[in-house]
Every structure is written in structure tokens, then in C-alpha cells.
Amino acid sequence: MIAKDRVIAAALAAAMLGAVLFIAAYATGGSRLYEGLSLALSAAGLCGAAVGWAFWILPDEQVEDERDDYPSGASDRAAEDLETTSGLIDVTRKRLLTRMLYTALGIFGLALIVPIRSLGPALGDAAFHTKWRKGLRMQRENGSFVKASDLNVDSVATVFPEGAVGDAQSQTVLIRVGDGVAANAGGYIAYSKVCTHAGCPVALYRTAAKQLMCPCHQSIFDVVNDGAVVAGPADHALPRLPIEVGSDGYLRATGDYPEPVGPGFWERG
Numbered sequence: 001m002i003a004k005d006r007v008i009a010a011a012l013a014a015a016m017l018g019a020v021l022f023i024a025a026y027a028t029g030g031s032r033l034y035e036g037l038s039l040a041l042s043a044a045g046l047c048g049a050a051v052g053w054a055f056w057i058l059p060d061e062q063v064e065d066e067r068d069d070y071p072s073g074a075s076d077r078a079a080e081d082l083e084t085t086s087g088l089i090d091v092t093r094k095r096l097l098t099r100m101l102y103t104a105l106g107i108f109g110l111a112l113i114v115p116i117r118s119l120g121p122a123l124g125d126a127a128f129h130t131k132w133r134k135g136l137r138m139q140r141e142n143g144s145f146v147k148a149s150d151l152n153v154d155s156v157a158t159v160f161p162e163g164a165v166g167d168a169q170s171q172t173v174l175i176r177v178g179d180g181v182a183a184n185a186g187g188y189i190a191y192s193k194v195c196t197h198a199g200c201p202v203a204l205y206r207t208a209a210k211q212l213m214c215p216c217h218q219s220i221f222d223v224v225n226d227g228a229v230v231a232g233p234a235d236h237a238l239p240r241l242p243i244e245v246g247s248d249g250y251l252r253a254t255g256d257y258p259e260p261v262g263p264g265f266w267e268r269g
Contacts, residue, residue, distance in 0.1 A: 004056040005097060011048035012100040018042030019107040023114050042108050049101065057094065128260045130170040130192075132241060136162040138174060138190075138251045148186045148245045151176040156205045158193060161253065169194065169261060172241055173202060174251070175223055177210060182224040186245040191227050192261040195219055197234040199262050212238065236264055 018041030025034045138146040138159040146159060157174045164170055171193040179187045191212065195202050200216035210223045211230060219232030227238030239257040246252045 004052065008049050008052040008056070008097055009100060011045045011052060012097070012104045013045070015042045015045030015049065015104040016100075016107050018045060019104070019111040022111045026114055039111065042104075042111065046104060046108060049104070053097075053101075057097070129256055130261060131161045131164040131167050132170055132172075132253045132256045133161065134253065134255045136253050137246075138172070138243070138253070139163070139165055141165060146174065146251045147249045148188070148251060149249065151188075153178040153187070154205075154207045159190070159251075171201065173205075173212065175205065175212075177223065181210070185243045185251070188243060188245075188251060189223060190241040190243050191221070191223070191238040192241065192257060194262040195234060196229075196236050196238060196261075196263060197232065202238065 018038045021038035022035055022042060025031070025038055139162050140146065140157060140159060143165065145162070146157065151157060151174070153176050155176050159172050159174045160167055161170050172190050173193045174188060174190045176187050177184055177189055181187075182189065191202070193201050193203070195214040195216065197214065197217055197219045200214050202212045202214045202219075202221065204213040204215055205211075205223075206213060206220075212221045212223055212227070213219070214232065214234070217233050219234035220230040221234070221238045222228045222230050227240055229235070229237060239259050239261050241257055242254040243251055244254050
């Protein structure tokens with residue numbers, strides 16, 4: 001292999017080495033410095049090989065050979081055989097470089113794909129469900145559980161699923177509206193606290209009107225009408241959590257919200 005081809009081969013080898021080092025550093029949780037240096041080495045190797053390929057391998061002129069008359073002399077045939085052999089060696093050398101080029105590009109491409117794992121686990125159906133499950137008790141932020149006798153009529157409390165205090169997607173506003181007001185469980189109604197407009201917490205309760213209001217953009221929801229939108233930019237009702245009073249007197253969920261909480265998905269009108 002001539003000197004110029006060796007330079008190109010060395011650049012391709014450096015590109016492959018850099019890509020492999022990057023994958024190894026990333027997989028082992030190494031320093032970002034090592035990851036950056038190895039990726040830079042790989043990119044520099046590819047660039048160097050591309051420059052060498054362009055100047056030393058790709059032809060920059062067209063050459064025409066004269067057609068000899070046959071039969072030719074023995075010395076001429078020997079020279080032609082030598083030239084053919086040299087050409088075959090040159091073609092074989094270029095094939096080796098081509099294979100090295102494809103290998104380097106493949107490993108470099110793999111190095112670029114590997115960091116996709118940093119995007120995290122697949123979302124799955126997490127956006128469609130909260131942590132509420134059948135039988136889970138309602139738990140306040142201080143860790144205490146809510147009994148049916150704890151709140152006065154027109155009182156409000158923020159509650160979470162048992163064992164999931166602080167979970168933003170599951171936060172729920174519990175209201176005691178009193179017996180005989182709409183359909184309720186022991187005088188209680190529960191709605192998602194995540195506003196259906198922009199996801200702000202629906203933190204204000206208007207007692208006289210029995211309405212929940214989001215302080216961010218003033219969306220208002222009717223508590224006694226399944227959380228229907230009364231005013232504001234929200235485009236759909238607050239999801240209502242199915243609840244019951246257990247035999248032990250604690251308020252419990254009978255299942256998850258029947259629809260996704262928070263701002264509407266793109267397919268929802």
C-alpha cells in the first residue's frame with residue numbers, strides 16, 4: 001500500500017477507534033469529556049479520509065490509451081502483463097479502502113444512534129392514566145387519610161392516591177358538597193386538580209356558585225355538573241374521579257379517572 005493510501009487507511013482506523021471509544025464511554029457512564037473527545041476523533045478521522053480520498057484517489061483527468069496493433073512483440077506483451085498486474089493490485093487496494101470506509105461509516109452511525117437511550121423509557125400509556133386504582137384511600141399531603149367525617153360541607157382538600165403523595169398527575173381536589181347535591185359519594189365529589197386548559201392547578205373553590213376556578217387563565221368548572229366548563233379557555237370538563245366511602249369510613253377511589261387528565265390531546269376536539 002502506497003504512502004497516500006496508508007494515510008487514508010490510518011484516518012479511517014482513527015474514525016473507527018473514536019466511534020468505538022465513544023460507545024464504550026457512553027455505555028459505562030464515563031465522563032462527558034471522554035465522550036466528546038472520542039466523538040471528535042471519529043469525526044476528524046472521517047473528514048481526513050474524505051479529503052485524502054478526494055485529492056489522491058478520485059481521478060481528476062481523463063486519459064486515453066492508444067490502441068496497439070497485434071500481434072505485438074514479446075517485450076511489449078511483457079510490459080502489458082506487468083501493467084495489468086499493477087492495475088489489479090491497485091484495484092485490490094482500493095477495495096480494501098472502500099471496505100474500511102463503509103465500516104467506519106457504519107460504526108460512526110452506530111455511535112450516533114446509541115445516545116437515543118438517553119431520551120428515557122418509552123412513554124407507553126402513562127399519559128392516559130394516573131396512579132389512582134380501585135380501593136386506594138385518599139391521602140393528604142401530610143400523609144393522613146381522609147374519613148367521611150373529616151370535612152365540613154363546602155370544604156375542600158387536595159388529596160393523592162394512597163402511597164403516591166405529591167404525584168402531580170394524580171393530584172385531586174376533594175369537595176364536600178353535602179347530601180342531595182348532584183350525584184355524590186357520602187356528600188363528596190372529587191375532580192382532577194390539573195386544569196384541562198394548560199395544566200395549572202385548579203386551586204380556587206367558589207362556595208356559593210359551587211364552582212372550581214383555575215387562577216392561571218380563569219377557567220371555571222361546574223362542580224355539580226360533572227365539572228363542565230362554565231367560562232374561560234378550557235375546552236373540556238375536569239375529569240371526575242369515581243369514589244366511595246369504604247366500610248371503615250375512609251374515602252376510597254373505585255378506579256382511575258375515566259379519561260386522561262390535564263390539557264386535551266391533539267385528537268380531542
